[in-house]
Amino acid sequence: MALVGILFALAVIFVLHRLLRLHTLKDIPGPTPSNWFLGYVYDLSPKPIGTPFKEWTRTYGQTYKLRGPFGVSELVVGDPKGAAYVLNSPDFQRSYSDRVALEEFFGDGVFNAEVNQDCARQRAVLNTAFSPTNVREVAHVLFDLAERLAKEWEDELQQAGPAGILSEMTSKMQRVAIDAISQTTFSYTLSADPHIPAMIAKIADVPSNALTLIAESLVDTFPILYKVPSPMRDWTVMLRTELGKIADRIWQESGGSEGGMHSKLLDAMGKSKMITGEPMNRDTAIANMCAVIFAGYETTANILAECLYELAKKPSIQDALRTELSTLTSTENCSLTYDDLTDTAALPYLDAVTRETFRTKAVLLTITRAAVAPSTIPLAFPVKSTGATSVAVEPGQVVNVPVRDGIHADPAIWGEDVDEFKPERWLGEEEKLPEAVRMIKAPGHLLTFGDGPKTCLGRYFATAEFKIVLATVIQRFVIEDVEDVYDFYRQTSDTIKPRIRGREHEPPQLNLRVKWAEIA
Numbered sequence: 284m285a286l287v288g289i290l291f292a293l294a295v296i297f298v299l300h301r302l303l304r305l306h307t308l309k310d311i312p313g314p315t316p317s318n319w320f321l322g323y324v325y326d327l328s329p330k331p332i333g334t335p336f337k338e339w340t341r342t343y344g345q346t347y348k349l350r351g352p353f354g355v356s357e358l359v360v361g362d363p364k365g366a367a368y369v370l371n372s373p374d375f376q377r378s379y380s381d382r383v384a385l386e387e388f389f390g391d392g393v394f395n396a397e398v399n400q401d402c403a404r405q406r407a408v409l410n411t412a413f414s415p416t417n418v419r420e421v422a423h424v425l426f427d428l429a430e431r432l433a434k435e436w437e438d439e440l441q442q443a444g445p446a447g448i449l450s451e452m453t454s455k456m457q458r459v460a461i462d463a464i465s466q467t468t469f470s471y472t473l474s475a476d477p478h479i480p481a482m483i484a485k486i487a488d489v490p491s492n493a494l495t496l497i498a499e500s501l502v503d504t505f506p507i508l509y510k511v512p513s514p515m516r517d518w519t520v521m522l523r524t525e526l527g528k529i530a531d532r533i534w535q536e537s538g539g540s541e542g543g544m545h546s547k548l549l550d551a552m553g554k555s556k557m558i559t560g561e562p563m564n565r566d567t568a569i570a571n572m573c574a575v576i577f578a579g580y581e582t583t584a585n586i587l588a589e590c591l592y593e594l595a596k597k598p599s600i601q602d603a604l605r606t607e608l609s610t611l612t613s614t615e616n617c618s619l620t621y622d623d624l625t626d627t628a629a630l631p632y633l634d635a636v637t638r639e640t641f642r643t644k645a646v647l648l649t650i651t652r653a654a655v656a657p658s659t660i661p662l663a664f665p666v667k668s669t670g671a672t673s674v675a676v677e678p679g680q681v682v683n684v685p686v687r688d689g690i691h692a693d694p695a696i697w698g699e700d701v702d703e704f705k706p707e708r709w710l711g712e713e714e715k716l717p718e719a720v721r722m723i724k725a726p727g728h729l730l731t732f733g734d735g736p737k738t739c740l741g742r743y744f745a746t747a748e749f750k751i752v753l754a755t756v757i758q759r760f761v762i763e764d765v766e767d768v769y770d771f772y773r774q775t776s777d778t779i780k781p782r783i784r785g786r787e788h789e790p791p792q793l794n795l796r797v798k799w800a801e802i803a
């Protein structure tokens with residue numbers, strides 16, 4: 284009882300503290316949530332991706348205010364110049380609630396890098412593991428996994444008639460992605476393990492009901508909720524324990540030093556002393572293995588599956604891509620290599636489809652930071668109601684950079700065709716991109732992998748995997764959509780799940796038709 288009282292008192296102090304210093308946002312416009320107690324997440328979460336943030340930008344402009352639980356204000360900066368500032372300035376760090384969540388799930392690993400020096404050193408170690416040179420070295424594993432998928436479809440197609448086969452894409456892409464991460468980073472085929480993928484699926488597929496929605500709405504304001512026993516927390520602890528056993532075995536087999544042939548992460552962690560002057564201990568190594576699996580598995584699987592759905596609806600894009608790929612292989616009379624796929628001059632259309640997919644299917648809806656010092660965020664688009672060209676924030680202010688339905692989907696940035704999936708916008712000279720797009724300072728003028736000191740460590744790996752799988756599939760197969768219409772929903776674990784419109788109660792699924800491609 285006393286504990287409940289203390290927790291309640293802490294909660295009241297926390298909310299008052301946040302409310303009292305939010306006068307700085309009083310001139311910023313924004314929507315009123317339907318539920319003052321639970322705030323905007325309560326309105327956002329049950330809706331499919333693609334609506335609320337776009338609507339808010341239309342009404343309030345690029346910079347506006349959202350109300351969290353108890354009316355606490357969060358700033359939204361959907362402005363390319365403002366976003367570059369927030370993501371690169373030392374005045375902003377991961378928010379307290381994000382850090383509690385990440386530490387709770389993964390332990391004290393790379394995700395907390397800005398908080399303590401030790402974590403910063405870990406980022407240096409992991410960066411080595413996912414450098415472009417290392418990705419090139421492990422690319423053959425990615426080609427083998429793409430080949431395994433193609434072979435499975437070919438075997439099924441041998442038995443099928445001209446109508447082809449129906450294939451559930453999320454599970455197919457997840458299998459490729461989990462093995463890509465586990466084989467290349469710690470020499471282990473996770474999909475062959477009966478427990479691990481099932482556990483990860485359970486964590487990612489937390490059922491959406493009134494209780495989880497309330498918890499999701501409140502958890503940012505009361506991060507202590509992450510510590511309350513829940514099925515998701517239990518699964519996470521079990522996952523770490525199970526992964527810990529595997530990691531121990533692999534760590535011991537490799538002698539804690541140079542790992543097996545492709546175990547880039549283990550190699551780098553084993554060489555930690557050489558890179559940072561400090562050896563990496565077992566617990567930290569396991570925290571990092573969990574972090575890498577979580578950060579890199581569903582994200583890449585999601586984006587691949589969503590791309591195939593998009594291409595299924597756009598046969599002309601598939602045809603153009605297939606022609607480009609087969610022209611290169613027939614001219615050179617050999618199969619595609621990693622160097623071909625990453626050479627934008629050799630395969631410009633593949634690169635354009637990749638960039639357009641990364642623009643329209645970015646997995647994180649928002650990237651969240653909190654101010655740790657007073658700061659003034661410069662804006663390219665003035666605040667709609669006041670015309671101000673900057674916003675001042677106080678320490679503690681939560682700032683959201685909206686990616687997929689914000690900066691990546693704003694007609695003021697991309698032009699009136701922003702809602703079209705149009706790879707052509709990326710063809711030609713970089714200078715021809717709209718000026719506001721060039722204000723997005725992140726690599727490739729996209730925020731899909733974030734920007735600044737916390738930029739995704741796996742971006743070269745994810746891009747290579749994406750291009751290898753996509754090129755392999757499109758070269759050999761035609762992907763067609765079926766009658767069902769799919770909407771995509773954000774899950775609590777920041778992954779994206781497709782559901783059939785009108786049958787949303789069914790488990791996530793994405794069924795597409797696969798047929799032989801006729802090579803011209």
Ligand code: HEM
Nearest residue numbers: 393394578579582583586646731732733737739740741745
């Ligand atoms: C298409 C796939 C992927 C997407 C869209 C993606 C996106 C992101 C984003 C947006 C961030 C930055 C979050 C922030 O700023 O707070 C991030 C961080 C991270 N990503 Fe990825 N990622 C992908 C694949 C991968 C892969 C394959 C790996 C590992 C092999 C990976 C490892 C990481 C790690 C370790 C971090 C944390 C970096 C840090 O906190 O210092 N990601 N990712």
